[in-house]
Every structure is written in structure tokens, then in C-alpha cells.
Amino acid sequence: MADSSKATSEIAKSIHSTEITIDDRPPPSFAESEFQHIRHRQIDRINPSVLKYSSAPSKYPNLSNDWEFAGWGNTYYVELEDNTIEYNKQQKKHATSLLGAFRATSISGNDLVASVLYSVGPCIIQAGKYAPISMLLVSVMMYPIKQLMTEVITALPLNGGTYNAMLHTTAKWFAAVAACFSILDYLATCGVSASTAAAYLANQVTLPSGLSTLILSVVILIFFSLICLLGIRESSSVSLAIFILHLLTMTVLIIASLIQWARTGNAVLVANWQTPDPIGMNPVHMIFNGFCIGLLGVTGIEAAENYIQDLKPNTFPKVMNNMYGFLFVLNAPVTFLITVLVPVSVVQQNAASTISLLAEYATPGQQWLRMWVMIDAVIVLCAGVLTGMIGAIGLVSRLASDRILSSFFLIRNRWTGSYQYSIIIFLVLNVILCLIVNGDATSLSGVFAVAFLGVLTMYALANVMMKYKRGRLPRIVDVNLSTAIFSLLMLITALISNIVINPLIAAYFVIYFAVVVVIMMVMFKSGLLLKISYWLFDRIGTIGYLSGVSQRSGLWLVKKIKALRKQPTLFFVKTDEPHILNKAIMYVQANEESSHIKLVHIYDRLQDIPEQLEANHRILDEVYPKIQLDLVFIQGKFDPPTVDAISQQMNIPKTFMFISCPGPSFKYSLADLDGVRIIML
Numbered sequence: 041m042a043d044s045s046k047a048t049s050e051i052a053k054s055i056h057s058t059e060i061t062i063d064d065r066p067p068p069s070f071a072e073s074e075f076q077h078i079r080h081r082q083i084d085r086i087n088p089s090v091l092k093y094s095s096a097p098s099k100y101p102n103l104s105n106d107w108e109f110a111g112w113g114n115t116y117y118v119e120l121e122d123n124t125i126e127y128n129k130q131q132k133k134h135a136t137s138l139l140g141a142f143r144a145t146s147i148s149g150n151d152l153v154a155s156v157l158y159s160v161g162p163c164i165i166q167a168g169k170y171a172p173i174s175m176l177l178v179s180v181m182m183y184p185i186k187q188l189m190t191e192v193i194t195a196l197p198l199n200g201g202t203y204n205a206m207l208h209t210t211a212k213w214f215a216a217v218a219a220c221f222s223i224l225d226y227l228a229t230c231g232v233s234a235s236t237a238a239a240y241l242a243n244q245v246t247l248p249s250g251l252s253t254l255i256l257s258v259v260i261l262i263f264f265s266l267i268c269l270l271g272i273r274e275s276s277s278v279s280l281a282i283f284i285l286h287l288l289t290m291t292v293l294i295i296a297s298l299i300q301w302a303r304t305g306n307a308v309l310v311a312n313w314q315t316p317d318p319i320g321m322n323p324v325h326m327i328f329n330g331f332c333i334g335l336l337g338v339t340g341i342e343a344a345e346n347y348i349q350d351l352k353p354n355t356f357p358k359v360m361n362n363m364y365g366f367l368f369v370l371n372a373p374v375t376f377l378i379t380v381l382v383p384v385s386v387v388q389q390n391a392a393s394t395i396s397l398l399a400e401y402a403t404p405g406q407q408w409l410r411m412w413v414m415i416d417a418v419i420v421l422c423a424g425v426l427t428g429m430i431g432a433i434g435l436v437s438r439l440a441s442d443r444i445l446s447s448f449f450l451i452r453n454r455w456t457g458s459y460q461y462s463i464i465i466f467l468v469l470n471v472i473l474c475l476i477v478n479g480d481a482t483s484l485s486g487v488f489a490v491a492f493l494g495v496l497t498m499y500a501l502a503n504v505m506m507k508y509k510r511g512r513l514p515r516i517v518d519v520n521l522s523t524a525i526f527s528l529l530m531l532i533t534a535l536i537s538n539i540v541i542n543p544l545i546a547a548y549f550v551i552y553f554a555v556v557v558v559i560m561m562v563m564f565k566s567g568l569l570l571k572i573s574y575w576l577f578d579r580i581g582t583i584g585y586l587s588g589v590s591q592r593s594g595l596w597l598v599k600k601i602k603a604l605r606k607q608p609t610l611f612f613v614k615t616d617e618p619h620i621l622n623k624a625i626m627y628v629q630a631n632e633e634s635s636h637i638k639l640v641h642i643y644d645r646l647q648d649i650p651e652q653l654e655a656n657h658r659i660l661d662e663v664y665p666k667i668q669l670d671l672v673f674i675q676g677k678f679d680p681p682t683v684d685a686i687s688q689q690m691n692i693p694k695t696f697m698f699i700s701c702p703g704p705s706f707k708y709s710l711a712d713l714d715g716v717r718i719i720m721l
Contacts, residue, residue: 151340167330
């Protein structure tokens with residue numbers, strides 16, 4: 041008995057590779073014996089070594105199309121290494137560094153509370169004396185939007201914002217388009233923050249001759265790009281300190297304004313309200329225009345979604361509530377205090393530094409508060425520049441990892457480890473945008489408003505799509521469908537209205553958006569473009585003296601196509617229903633450049649394996665000659681350690697591992713699976 045146990049132990053030790061063959065082996069282990077039973081139920085092919093064959097005519101009559109046909113699919117057993125202990129250690133280490141509600145609020149809240157610095161001025165330009173009403177409507181409207189965003193993110197608790205939400209609810213190309221809105225949002229965040237910081241500084245300090253606010257904005261952008269190139273990352277402690285400083289500044293400013301209001305009375309407020317409306321405008325129209333541009337005052341509320349995996353459990357709803365609370369008590373009250381103390385005409389002439397203007401009128405004849413506001417504005421806005429750059433670089437690297445963008449963007453600097461090319465390209469785009477609008481913070485705010493509203497619209501659309509396609513996902517908040525559709529329509533209306541209000545600024549946004557989308561789609565659909573190129577060279581091959589060029593170019597293109605398609609994808613199979621398996625294959629065909637799919641079935645007992653799984657696998661392997669379809673059996677349980685072990689041993693990133701939508705009974709969060717993608721209900 042002891043000898044038998046020793047022999048079994050030695051066999052178990054020898055089983056350590058991911059793919060285990062059954063030839064020339066000692067007596068099999070119990071798991072391998074089960075696998076041999078599975079193998080015996082298969083119908084062996086006559087010649088399984090040849091490529092799949094199709095009698096359909098080739099699109100390439102002059103060049104070979106052998107590269108289109110994948111090899112036969114295999115059926116094999118994988119025995120996983122036990123990495124549960126190491127996995128649990130990593131999870132425990134990660135859990136100790138998770139952020140609590142207040143620190144998490146400070147990171148995204150910095151952008152939110154800083155938005156009052158550049159949103160109030162443009163809002164007063166559009167709405168005039170009605171600006172406080174517009175800002176109040178923004179605060180009221182943001183409550184259901186905050187709720188639907190919370191629903192989306194708690195159901196899909198993964199970093200990546202709108203891109204991640206769309207990736208799990210729609211096609212991958214649509215998720216890429218949603219990512220374009222986020223990239224432009226980050227771009228505009230940096231531009232607006234830099235130009236507004238320059239405006240506040242220039243308003244208080246006399247700049248040297250030749251140093252305009254435009255040049256100062258560009259200098260700020262270059263400086264923080266260098267910080268990113270050096271690999272210096274944003275710290276939650278630094279964010280918390282800046283957040284507390286800004287809240288203290290705004291508290292002092294509000295108290296000083298209330299004291300001055302009590303001293304001077306309502307004379308300025310009455311004078312503002314007695315000012316006639318511009319010709320051709322009515323109060324409703326002005327309030328609506330102010331509402332549309334006033335949505336700039338909530339920028340930053342979308343930022344917490346980008347680091348939700350770094351938050352403690354059940355913290356995200358608290359973060360959203362905190363940010364909404366700061367929005368409600370700051371934006372509309374501060375706007376109202378401005379109309380109480382400052383003539384609207386003066387504000388409209390100095391829209392870029394409105395809060396500094398309020399500090400001046402709140403403490404007439406004194407400079408201390410105005411100087412304090414200026415220092416606070418420069419610090420918090422510069423932090424916004426850094427936050428925008430880090431967010432954009434992180435999103436671009438995620439898109440490159442998901443093979444939407446070129447792997448060129450994943451190249452790191454050898455000394456600092458930063459994504460140098462992403463940073464340089466992002467800086468160039470920022471500088472060009474600033475030059476186009478001549479560094480004008482108000483014009484940049486218009487671009488920012490359109491980009492930000494695009495992001496919010498994507499969240500509302502993701503919420504509706506998630507209700508329709510991923511209704512089984514558990515979530516903390518469940519917004520009524522009618523509320524979600526109403527919010528979506530309101531955001532679309534605000535987006536279109538911002539374009540109508542300032543068509544020239546909208547044109548800048550459309551140009552940038554179109555350029556980013558085209559570049560992204562060219563990279564994302566590079567496989568299709570390579571195939572089109574191969575077809576063109578096949579046509580060229582009909583010209584006699586160009587046949588040599590056609591053959592050489594064809595060989596080079598085939599090499600590129602094969603390299604692009606070699607990355608395998610994986611689908612966790614629970615059932616043997618052929619339409620489910622077929623749907624997974626069709627998803628991969630439509631969304632990924634891969635000619636190799638592994639269908640992985642995790643089972644506890646041999647009897648648990650669906651009876652028709654192997655037979656249906658063989659049929660589908662015949663149906664899709666351009667895809668190698670493997671069937672892999674693994675004994676174990678479907679849980680995060682198992683998924684992690686499969687990802688490591690098969691060398692398949694989790695973002696290329698797919699599952700059907702889990703139901704309420706699934707005891708793990710989607711975040712625990714760390715990127716595994718939902719592709720069907």
C-alpha cells in the first residue's frame with residue numbers, strides 16, 4: 041500500500057506542464073484516467089494532422105490561401121498547479137492597500153471641487169443673472185445620473201470607466217468609440233486646467249514681458265508631461281492634502297462672501313436682476329444654455345470609476361454620495377454669491393478667473409483672500425493636469441493591452457518605466473488644442489463640456505444596455521428603466537445644445553474626435569486591412585511583370601496576419617448546447633483577431649461533463665475551418681484562483697478569457713475574476 045502511494049506521488053510530481061499528453065506515460069493518475077474515458081468517447085479523425093479543407097472558391101486565385109485554414113482542434117486535459125496559497129497572499133496584500141471612502145473621494149473629488157473654478161464663468165456668460173438657477177438644475181439633474189453610474193459600476197466593478205462598461209455590454213468596436221470620449225475628456229481636462237491655472241495666476245501676478253497665458257499654459261503642460269515621463273505617480277496622500285486645502289479655501293471664501301453680503305445688502309443682486317436680458321433671448325433659453333455649459337461643474341464625478349478595483353468593498357456608493365454632496369453645497373451657492381456681490385457684466389468680462397473675482401469683492405481693499413484663492417487654484421488645477429495625464433496614459437495602455445491600439449503604446453522608457461510615446465503624443469495633442477483656441481479657457485471649456493457630456497451619455501447608454509443584456513448581474517443600486525432613459529435623453533439634448541451654442545468650438549471637438557476614432561479603428565481593424573492588402577496584391581499578381589512583387593508582398597502580409605492571429609482566446613464552457621458554443625465563436629470572430637479558441641470545461645466529477653460536449657465540439661471544429669477549436673477539461677471549481685492559474689499556465693490574459701453572464705447565485709464579484717469578459721447573457 042505504501043509502495044502504491046509512493047508511485048502515485050511520483051506520478052503526480054511529474055505532471056506539471058499545462059498540456060499533458062497520454063503517450064509513453066507511466067500508469068495514469070485518477071484525473072488522467074478520467075480524461076482517457078473522455079478520449080474514448082471521441083471519434084478519431086482519419087488524418088488529424090492535415091489542415092482543414094474547404095471546397096469553397098478562394099478569394100485569392102493567384103496567391104495561396106492556406107494561411108486561412110487553422111489546424112484541427114485538440115481535446116486534452118490540463119492539470120493545474122496549486123497556486124491557491126500564492127494567490128491568496130497576493131489578494132491579501134492588495135486588500136491592505138485598498139482605499140477608504142475619504143481618500144478615494146479626494147482623488148476624484150479634486151477634479152470635482154476644482155471644476156467650480158472654470159465652470160461658473162462660462163455658465164454666467166450663457167445664463168447671466170439666471171446662472172444660479174442653471175447650476176441648481178445641474179445639481180438636481182445629477183442625482184439620477186449619479187445613481188445610474190453607481191448601478192453600472194457596482195454591477196461591473198472593473199477599472200476602465202465607460203470603456204469597460206461598454207466592453208461587457210456591447211461590441212468591442214463600440215467600447216473603443218466610448219474610449220475615444222474618455223480620451224478627449226482627459227485631453228480637455230488637461231487643457232482647461234492648465235489654461236485656467238494660467239488665467240488665475242495672470243489675474244493676480246504680473247507676468248514677465250513676452251510670457252502670455254497661452255505660453256504659460258503650454259509650459260504647465262510640458263512640466264507635468266516631464267513629471268509623467270519621470271515615472272512619478274499621483275499619491276492618495278498628496279491628493280488628500282490638496283483636497284482638504286481646496287475645501288478649506290472654498291469654506292473661507294463662502295464665509296467671507298456671506299459676511300460681505302450682510303454688510304452691503306442686496307444692492308448688487310437687485311441691480312443684476314434688473315439688467316435687461318440680451319436681445320433675442322428669454323429667461324428659459326438662457327437658463328437652459330447655462331444648464332448645458334454648467335454641467336462642466338460636475339466634471340470629476342466620472343473619475344472614481346477608473347480605480348474602483350483599488351477601493352475597499354462597498355466603498356464606491358459612498359464615494360459617489362460624497363462627491364454629489366460637495367457638488368450640491370458648492371456649485372449653486374457659490375454661483376449665487378457671485379451674483380450677490382459682483383455685477384454680472386464684470387463677471388462676463390473676467391470669466392476665466394471668476395472665483396478670484398469673488399474673493400476680491402468679498403474682501404474689498406484687501407488682497408489676502410484673492411492671493412489665497414489664486415494659490416489654491418493653481419495647485420488644485422495643476423493637480424487636475426496630472427490626473428488627466430495619468431488617466432489618459434492608463435486608458436491608452438489598457439487599450440493597447442486589449443489589442444485595440446498598437447503595442448507601440450506599451451513600450452516603456454528603459455530608465456523610468458513610463459509609457460514614453462503615449463505621454464509625448466498626448467502632450468502634442470494638448471499643445472495643438474491650446475494653440476487652436478489661443479489658450480482661451482472659455483473656449484477650451486466648450487470643448488471640455490462636449491467631451492464630458494459624451495462620457496456621461498456613454499454611462500447612461502451602458503446602463504440601458506446592461507438592463508437589456510446583463511440583467512442577471514447583481515448590483516447595489518437598481519435605477520428604474522424610465523429614469524435611465526430620461527437621463528439618457530437629457531444628456532443627449534445637453535450634448536447637442538452645447539454644439540449649437542458654439543458651433544466653432546464643437547467643430548474643434550468633432551475634428552479631434554474624428555481623428556482619434558479613425559486612428560483607433562485603423563489599429564483595431566488592422567487584421568481586416570492586412571487581408572484587404574493581401575487581396576490587392578493578389579489582383580496585382582495578374583500583371584505579369586508585377587507577379588514577383590505580388591508573391592514577396594504576399595508572403596510578408598501572411599507573416600503579419602499569422603502573428604496577429606496567434607494569440608489564443610478562451611471561453612469557459614458550462615453547457616453542451618451548440619448554439620451557446622456557436623455564439624461564443626461568432627463573438628470572437630467579430631471582436632478579436634484570433635484563429636485559436638480554447639473551450640474550457642471545469643468539472644468536479646466525470647458524470648458532470650455534458651454528454652454532447654465533445655461531439656458538438658467536433659462538429660463546430662469542422663464548421664469553422666479558419667479557427668482552431670480546442671476542448672480542454674480541467675478538474676476543479678470555477679473560482680478566482682482557478683481562473684488565475686489557467687491564465688498563467690495557458691499564457692492567456694484574462695481580458696481574452698470569456699464567460700456567460702453570471703447570475704445572482706454566483707458568489708464572486710466580477711472584480712474577483714480581474715478582467716474576465718462577459719460576452720453573452
